[in-house]
Amino acid sequence: MSQAKTGDVVRIHYTGKLTDGTQFDSSEGREPLQFQVGAGQIIPGLEKCIEGMQVGEKSTVTVPSEEAYGPRDERQVQSVPREAFPKDLDLRIGASLQASTEDGRQIPLTVVEIDDMQVTVDANHPLAGHDLVFDLELVEIVNA
Structure with a gap:
């Protein structure tokens, strides 16, 4: 065989x-x-x-x-000002988002924390x- x-x-x-x-x-x-x-x-x-x-x-x-x-890379966890997101975007913990790099690559992000001022996203693979x-x-x- x-x-x-x-x-x-x-x-x-x-x-x-x-x-x-x-x-x-x-x-x-x-x-x-x-x-x-x-x-x-x-x-x-x-x-x-x-x-x-x-x-x-x-x-x-x-x-x-x-x-x-x-390994997890804590540098891949970033806080972004809440106003950087569209107002109609349904932001919730666990939501999957995508960001674009300057060279056009897509980066998947997961929302891990939200408050009135900041949205914390994680670019590590789950x-x-x-x-x-x-x-x-x-x-x-x-x-x-």
Whole structure:
């Protein structure tokens, strides 16, 4: 039986959880996730775990934050004057916003605090700083 290797297009089923068991994502009820091993289409630590797996093999792996979404960076948390936001914008804690950089890149932001004068936003990925646990099943090697 062949093993997944760099360059293969594979399909996996997965369930992603935090180390406390809180589930953050799953392919359950959906098509398996398809990607090319080694192409950087998924987090590096998960990609490493897929290499060498055989079709039908199941595994539970822990991916350290450094190989997932990286450590939290408190410099990515900024307070912005409330008047910088459109008056009709529905600002609430947990709301997802987007900012544009000077070069046109879009940065996703999460509202983490609001008061009369300031809105505090966080540009860290929501899973930054977390070790992630994945239940994996290699369903298919598409181009084996």
